[in-house]
Amino acid sequence: MRSRQTRQLEAIEHALRSAGRPLAIAEVHAAAAAEFPGLGIATVYRAVKTLSDDGKIVSVAYAGQPPRYEWAVAQHHSHFICHTCKRVFDIEAPESVPLPKRKPRGFVFSGDEVIYYGTCAECRAAQK
Amino acid sequence: MRSRQTRQLEAIEHALRSAGRPLAIAEVHAAAAAEFPGLGIATVYRAVKTLSDDGKIVSVAYAGQPPRYEWAVAQHHSHFICHTCKRVFDIEAPESVPLPKRKPRGFVFSGDEVIYYGTCAECRAAQK
DNA sequence: TTGGTATTGAAATGCCATTATCAATAGAAA
């Protein structure tokens, strides 16, 4: 039961809230440590766990990458993954995704998700 | 450089080829061991690595789950993930996925992927 | 068949993200 407001907590929350995209633990640590030097990695893990339990952030994980966390927003959105740097960006979700024409007998669908792949602006600039 | 054809290799290849869906290492081991009792897990890792290097199988990985491997097929397809057992099934890919209306400046898209979620027939039957 | 050696199984080892430990620190109530 968290009962005290600390500077490190504020830095971590701020990092996640202002990122606008899902951050891996290492990314959260880097961003928050810029605001609060000396921040320990264990504190990041603890804070992320608390924020996750409280529903303030949600986790996202893709293909062989460590889980990432992003500030929970009501609005539905999709993700864009850069093949080069592996970072995940938020993009506007498509209006609708077609249901598969055939589904295996007995399967019940509950949702879907679209992932777009490509190269982000930074990586594209870097490889020129 | 693999230069001998062994029974364990055959069992592993057969398991992957006949599965029709991506298998985790543990699943490959279970299926192949049914055909070749005593099969070691290290052999599965070695075989999967070789098959992967040869391009005979491709790997897929989702959210917190270990990577899975499926026999490489030319045909494009999507995956269905069962929320309950976490297994991944192949399903026919949708004809087309809408491109996002707005893309961040400088991003270049190279492809997309749709993941469907739900409950598989087995798990649905089990929870009744 | 036989012999040389690639391959195997079991166990040890490596790797690394996450968690637990614990003394020191710093919120915040009084």
Next chain:
DNA sequence: TTTCTATTGATAATGGCATTTCAATACCAA
């Protein structure tokens, strides 16, 4: 302030896969 104790940071411990090691085994060319 002072005091109590939640929280922190450093680091050790853990847990999970994955890889390496090595003596025993079994392909397969001759």
